[in-house]
Amino acid sequence: MNELIKKAEKTHNLSKDELVALLKNDSLDQEIFDAANRVRKKYVGDEVHLRGLIEFSNICRQNCLYCGLRRDNDKITRYRLEIDKAIEFAEKASSYGYKTVVLQSGEDSFYTVDKVKYLIGKIKSLDLALTLSIGEKTREEYEEYREAGADRYLLRIETTDRKLYEKLNPNMSFDNRVKCLKDIKELGYELGTGCMVGLPEQSIESLADDILFFKEMRADMIGIGPFIPNHNTPLSDSKGGTFEISLKVMALTRLILPDINIPATTAMETLNPKGRLIALQSGANVAMPNVTEGEYRKYYELYQGKICVNDTPAHCRSCITGKINSIGRIVSEEYGFRKKSCSCDCTSGGCCGDC
Numbered sequence: 495m496n497e498l499i500k501k502a503e504k505t506h507n508l509s510k511d512e513l514v515a516l517l518k519n520d521s522l523d524q525e526i527f528d529a530a531n532r533v534r535k536k537y538v539g540d541e542v543h544l545r546g547l548i549e550f551s552n553i554c555r556q557n558c559l560y561c562g563l564r565r566d567n568d569k570i571t572r573y574r575l576e577i578d579k580a581i582e583f584a585e586k587a588s589s590y591g592y593k594t595v596v597l598q599s600g601e602d603s604f605y606t607v608d609k610v611k612y613l614i615g616k617i618k619s620l621d622l623a624l625t626l627s628i629g630e631k632t633r634e635e636y637e638e639y640r641e642a643g644a645d646r647y648l649l650r651i652e653t654t655d656r657k658l659y660e661k662l663n664p665n666m667s668f669d670n671r672v673k674c675l676k677d678i679k680e681l682g683y684e685l686g687t688g689c690m691v692g693l694p695e696q697s698i699e700s701l702a703d704d705i706l707f708f709k710e711m712r713a714d715m716i717g718i719g720p721f722i723p724n725h726n727t728p729l730s731d732s733k734g735g736t737f738e739i740s741l742k743v744m745a746l747t748r749l750i751l752p753d754i755n756i757p758a759t760t761a762m763e764t765l766n767p768k769g770r771l772i773a774l775q776s777g778a779n780v781a782m783p784n785v786t787e788g789e790y791r792k793y794y795e796l797y798q799g800k801i802c803v804n805d806t807p808a809h810c811r812s813c814i815t816g817k818i819n820s821i822g823r824i825v826s827e828e829y830g831f832r833k834k835s836c837s838c839d840c841t842s843g844g845c846c847g848d849c
Contacts, residue, residue: 495522502749503529513702513746523742530745530777537753538779542818543830545594545625545757546587546785546807549794550575554600556629559662560652560693562724562795563600569726571793574604577613583807584617587785590811593829594623596648596782601629611642618643623829625686630670633677640681645831647678648686650717653693654707655700662693675711684832686755688717691743692735696721701739705747714754714832715780718744719761722797737765741776748777753835755780764799771817780830781818783810 498516502508508516516526551574557565575583584595595617599605605613610628617624625646626639636647649671653659656668679685689704708716720735740762748756757780758773766772770781784791785807792803802810815825 495519496525499525499529499749502746503533506533506750506752508746508750510699510702510706513705514698516746517698517701517739517742523738526742526745526749527776530748531775533748533752534756534777534779537835538755538833540823541779541826541828542774542823543594543755543780543826543828544592544811544814545596545780545782545830546584546590546592547596547598547782548580548583548587549598549784549786549790550580550583551599551602551605552790552794553602553604554629555603556601556666557664558666559664559728560690560721560724562726562797564727567726570795573790573793574599574602575790577609577616580613581616583785583787584620584622586787586807588620588622590785590807591825591827592622592785592811593827594625594646595785596625596627598627598648599629607635607638610639614639614642614644623831625684627686630666630674633681636674636677636681636683640683644683645829646684646686646715648688648715648717649674649678650686650688650690651675651704651707652688652690653696653700654689654703655696658693658695658700661695675713679711679713684714685711686715686717687711687713688715688719689743690719690721690735691740692721692733694729694732701743705743705750708747709750713751715756716744716747716751716754717757717759718747719759720765722761722764722799724795724797737762737769740765741773744773745777753833755830755832757782760784760801761797763801764797770814771821774818774823775821781814783807783814785810 627648720740758770758778762769
């Protein structure tokens with residue numbers, strides 16, 4: 495196992511069987527975390543990039559079994575922000591020093607292409623980098639948003655197990671999800687995706703497939719966090735994922751994709767009070783504090799126990815900065831785009847695709 499960790503740190507290339515072996519062995523977890531931290535420091539440095547998260551609608555046409563925003567959940571208070579309110583939140587995010595905002599919502603058809611393009615234009619005029627996380631769209635829609643100025647797009651695959659994906663996402667197509675990701679990449683966005691760890695019926699083998707999929711897609715940002723059951727979904731009685739295995743999948747992802755951006759997700763801190771700090775010391779280099787104001791925070795309930803729902807954006811900015819500084823890291827003043835490097839050992843068959 496030690497040799498596999500050394501191989502991953504040096505070549506950034508492991509087979510599925512090798513990833514499975516590391517995922518199944520718990521005796522060297524700290525060695526994996528330490529190796530991922532060294533790789534993080536080598537390729538992306540000590541800066542932590544902050545992305546200000548604006549959750550502008552919790553209305554969704556999809557009915558995913560794990561998600562608290564699912565269409566059939568009638569126990570949630572629904573909301574959608576007026577365009578001007580979302581712009582106001584972005585302006586405040588800029589005043590707090592954020593260089594990137596993330597516009598995130600359920601798949602809400604109220605926000606037409608023209609409305610989203612208007613929102614993109616207003617936010618880009620604030621000299622901010624912009625990430626969209628608004629679900630599955632047509633290639634033409636993605637192209638219009640890209641031309642309007644959107645820099646990044648986040649669309650998590652959640653699981654690369656086709657059968658499990660289509661079971662958990664009724665009336666959705668795994669093939670279409672993958673097509674969306676390919677369209678996003680081809681259109682010149684920075685591509686963000688990711689997975690949940692600990693889904694019902696999810697195997698260790700499929701988690702290894704997830705990591706290899708991220709590499710195949712040449713993703714620029716990967717978000718990984720534990721599955722946390724929501725009481726108002728069909729999976730309310732499921733066991734859920736653990737902090738430890740989620741952290742391990744994240745660390746292995748850093749070893750395989752050394753120069754990408756990896757957030758320390760809020761879901762990790764929901765399970766462990768120091769979750770984001772531990773993640774930042776195990777390969778992560780991004781944090782995504784919430785800059786949505788007021789009661790909307792508690793209504794964007796993807797899962798139970800979400801942290802910081804009663805905090806203000808100003809408090810969140812101060813809090814995360816203090817945590818980052820406490821571990822000897824600094825908040826970046828840059829926009830946080832991926833700085834690609836040829837990080838592979840091509841002679842071993844592990845080409846990263848960026849050389």
